[in-house]
Amino acid sequence: MGFKNIYAYNLAMLAKQGWRLVSNPQSLIAQLYKARYFPHCSFWEAELGDSPSFSWRSILSGRHVLAAGVKWRIGDGVQVNIWRDKWVPNCAQYLIQKPHQIEFEFVADLIDNQSRVWIPTTINSLFSLEVAANILAIPLSRRVLPDKLRWSPEKRGNFFVKTAYWIAREKVLENALTTTSNGNPTKSFGTDFGGLEFQNTLLPMINFKEWLLDCATNLKAEVFEKLMMIIWALWRNRNSMLWESASQTTQHMLLFTMAWLEDFQRASTTIAPTVQHSKPRWKLADLGQCKLNVDGAFVPHLTKGGLGGVLRNSSGQVQAAFAHTVHHVGSLKQFELLAIRKGLDYAKSLQLQNVTIESDCLEAVQEISCSDHDLTKFGAILDDIHELMTSIHGVQILHAPRSCNTVAHRLASIAFESDQQEFWLHSAPNCILDVVQHDCNHDT
Incomplete structure (x- = not known):
């Protein structure tokens, strides 16, 4: 299935359970968890509580992964907190700071319910020009619809374990690089995974081959080509230093490498013969239409x-x-x-x-x-x-x-x-x- 980090995969699967709770709050299991663990707050504010079950511990372990990928799709704005929730596209959360002596709390306060449009004067007075422009560009339905959480890494907004895995893997890798003094990265990554202690063998190893495979999968072809050329140039420069006691400056190495790549691409490109095609033209509607x-x-x-x-x-x-x-x-x-x-x-x-x-x-x-x-x-x-x-x-x-x-x-x-x-x-x-x-x- 392409999952190479079992710890990150487990976190992604736990995030999926959390997604089921927040995306379908009317389900029996969601109401059961709410009544037991967070009757007076939302899932995102819920704490472990007294005598938590193993399943609740596990779900909270994956909540950090879920929070990193979800974003609100604005409907009526009643459920979305302006200052705490993620709802503004193309905008880092730290840019949304609550001014002093401001009573606005929910996104519904920024929407004219009669015309179903944003209130520009209010938005411009609360946010910077960049943030205000992003908010005003959020489309609103003419009908009063409920707010919904969407999984932002996916185009259609539905949760997929595969994209959650990559988020979890990135977080675990970051945590492995900034591990605590006792050498256990799980201690600083949210709550314990179901109360279990993990051995270092379960945590990720930074493997060059795996990293290179990730780059080949996720980067655009032209970017990956440049990356490979830079890696080759670094290896070539290393050999020159080792065997010839000569090396290039970074600037010279990059210029030489990119020029070589451009020459190679130009020599490899075949010019296809030009074929003239007539452009399609507008056609009349059928009779009676x-x-x-x-x-x-x-x-x-x-x-x-x-x-x-x-x-x-x-x-x-x-x-x-x-x-x-x-x-x-x-x-x-x-x-x-x-x-x-x-x-x-x-x-x-x-x-x-x-x-x-x-x-x-x-x-x-x-x-x-x-x-x-x-x-x-x-x-x-x-x-x-x-x-x-x-x-x-x-x-x-x-x-x-x-x-x-x-x-x-x-x-x-x-x-x-x-x-x-x-x-x-x-x-x-x-x-x-x-x-x-x-x-x-x-x-x-």
């Missing part, structure tokens, strides 16, 4: 962007179009999902049926097609999209290449630059007439 193309425009360091969309009938005539500016968004994928949601909003308000929505973001379309989205990073937006789809008869969301989405892209770019909210009904704005005509002329 309509097609809504949507897109998002985004510049990462600005945390703002534009949403654009155009609705056309089976004859190619523009029925409606929109261009909206959106602030406080963290990624292009989030923008694409917001564009799809905005398109569904207009489709519902116009009482459309048998409408096809096209987006050039394949990852966003694939996310929507998956029913298991509750614990994903953008689960709040996906929940809104699924809710809207149930209210529109005959709606489908498909992927289209960028060359088939030029009109929506133009509108999204206009929204990004203009910083306005525009909507056109039964007519097309002058700014897109040329690309609309181009689509119609090339339709096959």
Whole structure:
């Protein structure tokens, strides 16, 4: 199975038991443990207590691993403590410090319950600009949903022992390097493992071969190639010192090694013959149906962007179009999902049926097609999209290449630059007439 450290593997398995308690608090076993060991606090604040069972001791031993990987997905914000819990993406916990004489305790205090949006003035007054920007970019569902814990190392948010093992292994390795004076690393790693003492043979040995295998598995190919070249250069430099009493400086060694690697890659690269492929073109909707193309425009360091969309009938005539500016968004994928949601909003308000929505973001379309989205990073937006789809008869969301989405892209770019909210009904704005005509002329 690839598990080479039995101690870390045991911790990962114990973290899985803890995950079952926190992810399903209504289960009988979770209620039993709560009533017995932490009736007046949360699982994260629970202590060993008097006369604890062997299973409870063991679960607490793996809690450190579980805490390192879980993060809250914000729903209504009622369960999440602003200052203690992990809930802000891309933000170290030490950056979230509670100011003096502040009464806000829970994330719900930062959300406008009527409009289901963040309260920018409150957030900007409590946090630094960087932290505030990350908070304002967290998507909120329009429905009042409960907060949920997600396993952050996994894309879909579900717990996996494999990723928990790597977290546990990293923690145990760190602890082995900073062991206490009595030589037992388990003493400083949380509570004792079920009350048992471990021999040093169960603790990890820093093995070069195992470390190199980890690097080969986890690093990108180009990074691993550079690492191997640096290791080779160090060995070559060591031999030169040993046998020739000559050595290179670090700077010279790195420059020589990277230049050699670049020459080797250039000599090994084969240039494939160029093949001309015709780009796919936008196609008319089927008779009696309509097609809504949507897109998002985004510049990462600005945390703002534009949403654009155009609705056309089976004859190619523009029925409606929109261009909206959106602030406080963290990624292009989030923008694409917001564009799809905005398109569904207009489709519902116009009482459309048998409408096809096209987006050039394949990852966003694939996310929507998956029913298991509750614990994903953008689960709040996906929940809104699924809710809207149930209210529109005959709606489908498909992927289209960028060359088939030029009109929506133009509108999204206009929204990004203009910083306005525009909507056109039964007519097309002058700014897109040329690309609309181009689509119609090339339709096959």
